[in-house]
Amino acid sequence: MTKETFFELLTNEVKSYKEFLETDSKDWIVKGFIDVDKNVYTITNDTKVVSKIIEILLIPKLDNFARSHGLELELPSKQNFYPDLTFKDQKGHLFAVDFKSSYYDGDSVNGLTLGSYWGYFRERDTIKNMDYTYNSYSSHTVLGMLYKQSNIEGNEKDVYSVDELDIIHSVIEDFIFFVQPKWKIANDIPGSGNTRNIGGITNIEKLVNGMGPFAELGEEVFDDYWKGYFNKVDARTAGIGTPNYHNLKTYKEYLERQENLLNKLN
Numbered sequence: 001m002t003k004e005t006f007f008e009l010l011t012n013e014v015k016s017y018k019e020f021l022e023t024d025s026k027d028w029i030v031k032g033f034i035d036v037d038k039n040v041y042t043i044t045n046d047t048k049v050v051s052k053i054i055e056i057l058l059i060p061k062l063d064n065f066a067r068s069h070g071l072e073l074e075l076p077s078k079q080n081f082y083p084d085l086t087f088k089d090q091k092g093h094l095f096a097v098d099f100k101s102s103y104y105d106g107d108s109v110n111g112l113t114l115g116s117y118w119g120y121f122r123e124r125d126t127i128k129n130m131d132y133t134y135n136s137y138s139s140h141t142v143l144g145m146l147y148k149q150s151n152i153e154g155n156e157k158d159v160y161s162v163d164e165l166d167i168i169h170s171v172i173e174d175f176i177f178f179v180q181p182k183w184k185i186a187n188d189i190p191g192s193g194n195t196r197n198i199g200g201i202t203n204i205e206k207l208v209n210g211m212g213p214f215a216e217l218g219e220e221v222f223d224d225y226w227k228g229y230f231n232k233v234d235a236r237t238a239g240i241g242t243p244n245y246h247n248l249k250t251y252k253e254y255l256e257r258q259e260n261l262l263n264k265l266n
Contacts, residue, residue, distance in 0.1 A: 001071070001089040003139035010097070011179045013065045014143060017058065018175045027150070028170035030057075032160070040160040045149050045171035047110075051101035054145055055084070058099075074131070082115055082130050083140070096137040098182070101145040103172065104204055109146055112200030112207070113191030114182050117226040142185060142200075144207060146176040176204065183222035184210035188248045190231065198226055213248055225251055 023029055030053055032042040043049060059075070066073040066087055074086040083096035102109040115121070124134040134140075150171050160168055182198075185207050191197035201212045214222040228244065235243045245251040 001069075001091075001093055001095075003095065006087065006089075006095045006139065007141065007179065007181070009069055010065070010141065010143070013062075014177045014179050017061070017177050020061070021054070021057065021175055022173070023170075027173040028147070028175075031165050031168040031170060034162065038162045040162060040165065040168065042158060042160070042168060043171060045103075047101065047103065050147070050172055051099065051145065054101060055099050059085075062097075077131050078129075080129060082120060083137075085143075086132065086137075094132060094137045096140045097143050098141070099145065100142050100200070101147070103149045104146050104176070105148070107204055108202045109204060109207070111192065111202065112144075112185075113195075113197040114142065114186055114200045115198060116196050117190075117198050117229055118196040122227050140182045142178075142180055142182050144176075144178040144180065144185075146178075146204065146207075147172040148174040176208070178208040180207070180210040181219070183212075183219045184215045185212045186214055186222055186226070188213050188225065188251070189246075190229075196231070196234075 021029055030043070032040045034040050043053075059073075062085065063073045065071075070090055072088045074088060076082070076084065076086075083098045085097040085099075087095040087097065089095075098115060100112055100114065102112050104110065120126075120128040120130050120134045127133055150169055150173055185200050187199040187201050189199045191199040201207060206212065214225070225248070230238060230240060230243045232243060235241060245254045
């Protein structure tokens with residue numbers, strides 16, 4: 001299977017997920033946790049909690065998707081391994097899919113990080129926090145899950161019965177799903193602070209349509225940019241002194257300087 005075919009199949013699959021996760025009133029089908037006595041405990045809208053529950057709900061559907069197209073779905077052997085999902089076709093071709101979620105307000109999401117630009121991203125033929133090498137994958141795709149946080153504040157102290165599900169307001173609502181290659185929605189700045197994470201663009205329309213700053217430049221430019229990106233601390237540790245660049249504008253200037261140096265040698 002080609003990466004283009006896999007992308008098209010996954011894009012079509014994900015179109016049904018909004019309807020699957022929403023009630024008729026567009027709020028989340030998940031109301032809380034239930035115990036053996038049929039007590040229902042409401043949940044927080046904490047992004048880590050919400051995103052994990054969404055993933056749990058979608059993995060069986062993605063497994064069915066894989067089986068229906070002659071693919072095998074593999075989950076990572078350890079919790080912090082990349083990617084979240086590995087799809088393998090009958091010829092052994094691998095496709096990486098990472099869940100990425102965030103809440104939105106208006107036209108923008110709160111924030112999105114797209115994984116490390118260190119470790120496995122740079123040492124692509126060695127296994128680091130992965131079950132396969134980075135270069136083993138035909139493509140690296142993001143399955144994006146965006147949602148609104150409910151305006152109605154829930155009280156986590158309250159306990160409900162199963163019969164009272166209708167009166168429990170979901171903590172999130174109005175889902176937006178998208179599928180895009182990681183490089184097409186990547187920004188040219190890290191995800192947050194001094195972390196070694198690639199930042200994602202935040203405009204919803206651009207996320208859905210894969211219109212990040214690297215989209216017109218190509219995947220090779222994305223790879224070269226982030227493989228050579230250093231924050232201030234890492235630049236000092238590597239003996240560079242100061243980072244060679246910190247955005248696409250200064251990256252272009254850096255490449256021009258390097259070209260001038262090579263021309264002088266010639």
